[in-house]
Amino acid sequence: MHSTAPAATAEPAFASPARRVEDAFAALHGADSALLVPGVVAATTATLLALTNPGGHLIASDQTCDPLRGVLTRELAGLGRTVTFVDPTDADAVLTAVRPETQVVYTQSLSDPLMRPAPLNEIAIHAQMNDLLLVVDNTALSPAELRxxxxxxxxxxxxxxxxxxxxxxxxxxxxxxxxxxxPRIAEQCARLGGAVPDWSAHLLERSLATLPLRLTAQRDGAERVAGMLRAHRAVRAVHRPSFDAAPWALETHRGFGGLLSFEVAPDIHDLTGILAACTGDHSPLGSTARLPARTSHAHLSERVRREQGITRRLVRLSVGVTDADALSGRLRRALDTALAQRTGGDERC
Incomplete structure (x- = not known):
């Protein structure tokens, strides 16, 4: 695990690739230092353990999925912590869940795959008034959209x-x-073990340099794709936040990134063509798609998935840097074909 000392203590020319990427990421968030950790589950586990004590209580987003949800409910419980899951889009629900032993509030800035933004300003006020620490997973937005x-x-x-x-x-x-x-988090990460190889850190450092440019293209592309999907009769719902729906975000957000999800009509049973249209030519900067019911939320029962709004026809789409108009065209044709071919019967994905 790498030192958390400020960048000024080392000559940049001689800093390790991991140290350089940590400094670059910290700068993007307006912070002094950062940690590079081999995996988001390890990073989150180490953070929550470092910020709580045995007997402590955490409030976590109910949109947290496995494997992290399993860590929160089993591993942390075995280490003396308890967890309450709440809807983080409702700041009052977060406040209601606070107990005398509560120490941390953990939430995503934007839930995945239903793309629900959390009102972090309001949650932070509740946290500060109750002497709680607010930990935010900002993966779905990045510092290019929210700090x-x-x-x-x-x-x-x-x-x-x-x-x-x-x-x-x-x-x-x-x-x-x-x-x-x-430093507390770094100590916990060291106990969990592992390190990111120098070459991987070098690749990540190069990628961070283009983050604002890439996110601008992905955000604009996601808006165009979402607009097409909302107008198509094969699509029942589109999950993509906006400033109109969340005007409070104008104070904090630049935008809502390159993610969206959509649910096709219930009488469309074959999603193969739709998924193929989302991925296109599989270029490194292209779009990708997945079915949350078959991937990130496959561990849940059908009943629980439906309660959470994760149906078998929900498609989660990450819009790439490459031409969003071409993606919209492919998707429109695939949706047209799916409508024409709907015959009922078994679902195929």
Whole structure:
């Protein structure tokens, strides 16, 4: 695990690749230092353990999915912590869940795959009034769209996928925040073990340099794709936040990134063509899609998935840097074909 000392203590020319990427990520968030960790689950686990004590209580987003949800409900419980899951889009629900032993509030800035933004300013006020620490997973937005430390968060965690590493070469996570908490987190990370190889850190450093440019293209592309989907009769719902729906975000957000999800009509049973249209030519900077019911939320029962709004026809789409208009055209044709071919029967994905 790498030192959390400020960048000024080392000559940049001689800093390790990991140290350089930590400094670059910290700068993007307006912080002094950061940690590069081999995996977002390890980063989150280490952070929550470092900021709580045995007997402590955490409030976590009910949109947290496995494997992290399993860590929160089993591993942390075995270490004496308890967790209450709440809807973080309702700041009053967060406040209601506070107990005398509560120490941390953990939430995503934007839930994935239903793309619900959390009112971090309001949650941070509740946290500060109750002497709680706000930890934010900002993966779905990145510092190009939101800097949670400016809203009152004390720690920010981000997976390198889908935005920090635009080419998909690196599987890691970054943690930044107030300096007084990072040494504790670094100690916990060291206990969990592992390190990010220098070459991976080098690739990530290069990718961070283009983050604002890539996110601008992905945000604009996601808006165009969402507009097409909303107008298509094969699509029942589109999950993509906007400033009209969340005017409070005008104070904190630049935009809502390159993610969206959509649910096709219930009488469309074959999603093969729709998924193929989302991925196109599989270029490194292209779009990708998945079915949450078959991937991130496959561990849940059908009943629980439906209660959470994760149906078998929900498609989660990460819009790439490349031409969003071409993606819209492919998707429109695939949806037209799916409508023409609907015959009922078994679903195929």
């Amino acid at each position: 949670p430390l400016e809203t009152g968060a004390v720690i920010v965690i981000e997976d390198t996928v889908p935005f920090l590493d635009g080419w998909g070469d690196v599987g890691a996570a970054l943690v930044t925040g107030l300096d007084r908490y990072l």
